[in-house]
Amino acid sequence: MSLQPHQIIRQQLMTSKFWSVQDVHWMEYALTLAKQGAECGEVPVGAVLVHDEMIIGSGFNEPIGRHDATAHAEILALRDACLRLNNYRLPLHTTLYVTLEPCTMCVGALIHARVDRLIYAASEPRAGMVGSQMNLPAEPFYNHHIKTYQGLCAEHSSQMLKYFFRQRRQMAKKNKARVSQFI
Numbered sequence: 001m002s003l004q005p006h007q008i009i010r011q012q013l014m015t016s017k018f019w020s021v022q023d024v025h026w027m028e029y030a031l032t033l034a035k036q037g038a039e040c041g042e043v044p045v046g047a048v049l050v051h052d053e054m055i056i057g058s059g060f061n062e063p064i065g066r067h068d069a070t071a072h073a074e075i076l077a078l079r080d081a082c083l084r085l086n087n088y089r090l091p092l093h094t095t096l097y098v099t100l101e102p103c104t105m106c107v108g109a110l111i112h113a114r115v116d117r118l119i120y121a122a123s124e125p126r127a128g129m130v131g132s133q134m135n136l137p138a139e140p141f142y143n144h145h146i147k148t149y150q151g152l153c154a155e156h157s158s159q160m161l162k163y164f165f166r167q168r169r170q171m172a173k174k175n176k177a178r179v180s181q182f183i
């Protein structure tokens, strides 16, 4: 029997050595944003920027809806925060919670914006740049270094992504069958 999201989170709280209750809370919020994205037909990824235990920016993956290849959750959360704060750089000690391991573009943007901590849920084995394919934040040539942590609510996030892609494949199959009826 699969666990409910709240049971998974409780289990992580009990087994984790360094996730705080706040970390779990903010990642849970990023997961609700990811779900919102899925409801719009976007790959479900959500991101929240937190400073002094307050949300300063948030977003979900939205390249299709915005006709913008750069509209990843992390970029939208950064733009949201920078606009609110009227500053192209984030305040000290800002944490980004994101439900999937960031790509090349997003790691670059997080460094430019001076994110202090990055916490991500699921790994992205194909193109993740925080440990999967490469570990860009650990490269010594950058003039800003982000502390990175992985695996908080990872199971919840990867189940959501798997479910989304399964649904999409089933829909594509149905559409193909419908079209072939008329050929």
Ligand code: ZN
Residues within 6 Å of the ligand: 072, 074, 102, 103, 104, 105, 106, 107
């Ligand atoms: Zn990205």
